Amino acid sequence: MHSKKIIMRKRAEYKSFQSSRFRKVLLSWYKAQKRDLPWRKTKDPYKILISEIMLQQTQVETVIPYYKAWMKKFNTIKKLATASLDEALMLWEGMGYYSRARNLHLTAQEIEKNYNGKIPDSFENLIHLPGIGKYTAGAIASIAFNKPVPAIDANVRRVLTRLLCLSPSSSKDKTFWELALNLMVTASPSEFNQAMMEIGALVCIAKNPRCPNCPVRSHCNAYLKGMQNRYPAIRKPKKVEEIEVVLGIIFNDTMVYIQKRPPQGLFAGLWEFPGGKVEPGERPEKALHRELKEELGEKVRIISNGKAIRHKYTRFKVLLYPFICSAQKRFSPGSRKGEFRWILQKELKNYPFPTANRKIIQSLRFP
Ligand code: SF4
Numbered sequence: 001m002h003s004k005k006i007i008m009r010k011r012a013e014y015k016s017f018q019s020s021r022f023r024k025v026l027l028s029w030y031k032a033q034k035r036d037l038p039w040r041k042t043k044d045p046y047k048i049l050i051s052e053i054m055l056q057q058t059q060v061e062t063v064i065p066y067y068k069a070w071m072k073k074f075n076t077i078k079k080l081a082t083a084s085l086d087e088a089l090m091l092w093e094g095m096g097y098y099s100r101a102r103n104l105h106l107t108a109q110e111i112e113k114n115y116n117g118k119i120p121d122s123f124e125n126l127i128h129l130p131g132i133g134k135y136t137a138g139a140i141a142s143i144a145f146n147k148p149v150p151a152i153d154a155n156v157r158r159v160l161t162r163l164l165c166l167s168p169s170s171s172k173d174k175t176f177w178e179l180a181l182n183l184m185v186t187a188s189p190s191e192f193n194q195a196m197m198e199i200g201a202l203v204c205i206a207k208n209p210r211c212p213n214c215p216v217r218s219h220c221n222a223y224l225k226g227m228q229n230r231y232p233a234i235r236k237p238k239k240v241e242e243i244e245v246v247l248g249i250i251f252n253d254t255m256v257y258i259q260k261r262p263p264q265g266l267f268a269g270l271w272e273f274p275g276g277k278v279e280p281g282e283r284p285e286k287a288l289h290r291e292l293k294e295e296l297g298e299k300v301r302i303i304s305n306g307k308a309i310r311h312k313y314t315r316f317k318v319l320l321y322p323f324i325c326s327a328q329k330r331f332s333p334g335s336r337k338g339e340f341r342w343i344l345q346k347e348l349k350n351y352p353f354p355t356a357n358r359k360i361i362q363s364l365r366f367p
Helices: 003-016 019-033 045-055 060-073 077-082 085-092 099-114 134-145 154-163 173-184 189-202 284-296 345-350 355-363
Strands: 241-252 255-260 275-277 301-305 309-312 316-326 340-344
Touching: 019 173, 019 189, 045 060, 045 099, 045 134, 060 085, 077 099, 085 099, 134 189, 154 173, 154 189, 173 189, 241 284, 241 355, 255 345, 275 284, 284 301, 284 316, 309 355, 316 355, 340 345
Parallel strands: 241 316
Antiparallel strands: 241 255, 241 275, 255 340, 301 316, 309 316
16 A cells, blocks of 8 residues: 555554644653663763764663763764774674764764764754664654654564554655654654653563553554554564684784775774685685785784684674684784784784674783
8 A cells, every 4th residue: 555545544543543632641651660771861962962873773781881981981072073983893892883982983074073072952953964764763853852753673663563554565765754743743852752661671672572560552553453462573583694714813023913894894993803704615714824924915824723602793693713723923904905914922902803803812821
């Protein structure tokens, strides 16, 4: 069905279930039950911006310590804008999706330059900042500035889908946006958006929603039809592939070689040890020599191999084989473009690494 028709039909359904009563019940539930989260104690747009970026792709419990550490070091947008990218990435290390930290750093610099250090309050300006999409712009505009803009995250989509029994074909971004806007009406946008997200996080959860405890169950079409477990339609999870990777931790005397990843793509801007994928049927030692020759144009001597470790990222798993190697000289990598350094082993803690590399640093006994 055409999205406009769905919206009109669903609007009528909203009216039939008394949307003002729905808002009242939802908001009083939120007031009483909301979690005590650090970013809810403030209306400072900078703090709300940081929390929203961190909460993209990462669970609340994981974000809390990162948020607190971030606020200790970068409690103003100016401090973030004038820091180095490495400093920002260090604080992000382990949280994944590092493009968020890079974009945050760029956003801080842009706000300093173009908005005199003040976070813009309009959805239209926010959405043009690096790394800020429709959801995040809506969340900042509504939560920090109380602007009547929806903030549709996965939780809100799920709640709306169940409230209105939306089919996959009608679950379009535009439909959710219009419906949320229509529901919000005179409610406080800040409280309303947070209440919708909170009910999705605590009650209308993905598997087995807690309908008997749900304050809006008498407004919920899926619940009233006994079909709450059928919405949203379940997608088959994608198979997570495991790749085998070799890494060379190359020493020359007391110095160890590290290199910076390119500014785009996976783990962009982080530091790493050189290496690469093991080809099918290839022995890890052979793969290491091949990779180092291709990547650095160098031959090294393997001194020992560390314990292989497994690490799971969201979209793939890795089995990492680390090798301690020695090089005859502190070489400059031949054809490789990009930054590299020879540093003391104790300095490894000052550089941001992907989590799997960090695990290796912590597990290895260096020469
Ligand atoms: S009644 Fe159940 S399905 Fe409906 S909104 Fe509440 S928790 Fe979700």
